[in-house]
Amino acid sequence: MLSIGDLSKRTGVKVPTIRYYEQMGLIDAAERSEGNQRRYERQDLERLAFIRHARDLGLDIAAIRELIALSAHPHQPCGNADRIAADHLKSVRTKIEKLKKLEEELERIVSHCDGGHSIEDCYVIRSLSDHGLCDGEH
Amino acid sequence: MLSIGDLSKRTGVKVPTIRYYEQMGLIDAAERSEGNQRRYERQDLERLAFIRHARDLGLDIAAIRELIALSAHPHQPCGNADRIAADHLKSVRTKIEKLKKLEEELERIVSHCDGGHSIEDCYVIRSLSDHGLCDGEH
DNA sequence: ATCTAAATCTCCAGAGACTAGAGCTATGGA
DNA sequence: TCCATAGCTCTAGTCTCTGGAGATTTAGAT
Secondary structure (H helix, E strand, O other): OEOHHHHHHHHOOOHHHHHHHHHOOOOOOOEEOOOOOEEEOHHHHHHHHHHHHHHHOOOOHHHHHHHHHHHOOOOOEOHHHHHHHHHHHHHHHHHHHHHHHHHHHHHHHHHOOOOOOEHHHOHHHHHHHOHHHOOOOO | OEOHHHHHHHHOOOHHHHHHHHHOOOOOOOEEOOOOOEEEOHHHHHHHHHHHHHHHOOOOHHHHHHHHHHHOOOOOEOHHHHHHHHHHHHHHHHHHHHHHHHHHHHHHHHHOOOOOOEHHHOHHHHHHHOHHHOOOOO
């Protein structure tokens, strides 16, 4: 039987976050010790590791909840799990594209500025003030 | 003199967001009409466009506040403005790198799953359960 | 058995950057 | 003059935690 602190150390999920996941219904309410402290077993450890991993991949709580619900029915087809992951992959790709555009824009702004002149002439400030100095649409 | 709605239309910043920016001290409290409605001038339009542009680039409120403070002193050197933009560029690049790793991982997971088999054997679910199936560290 | 320090409990507030709603008032055009 | 639209303030909710207050439990040392 693990305390919440043990579970935290083993999974890398902080203690208040574990309690938060319980509140959100991602993990079952734990058994309690005589003194009302949470006590966990191997199963809980696995479940939490699953959640941690999914969060690391950027899946949100709702998606994780859904995946957990799916995994409770091992004999159904896995189309939905596939869809959740594929959708997420798509949104990650979209984010990357957006950030790349930002990167270009910021690169251009920064490259014009060596920090040596006055605010008045600073390309950073001027770029922000005047959208016309931008290349692309954003 | 523009109403808050006019300002919103011209800058693409939503009305409640404009009020929020006022509350956060990014824009000066506007003059008011007899009936207590906000009235704006060209200056305010420019300021808000500046903020909008900076937000589009992903700068946070604190950074924008700093840039605004800097731009109030046009004859000082612009080293800080340069630094803010350069720092942000760095953090954008870091985010891109992280997301690319996610992308790879998700790609790998999804490519193993065609949605046609059962949850029990689903690579999506199995990957999440077993970190050992992952390539890299994350 | 007793003491103490660390861990845990619950509950509440805050982070960031808005967004939405309730309930009321002002404005502008027919 | 009427009425729809737009505006006002204030509060609360979003999402995923994170941190603190103040009380209690636990584990280990004496």
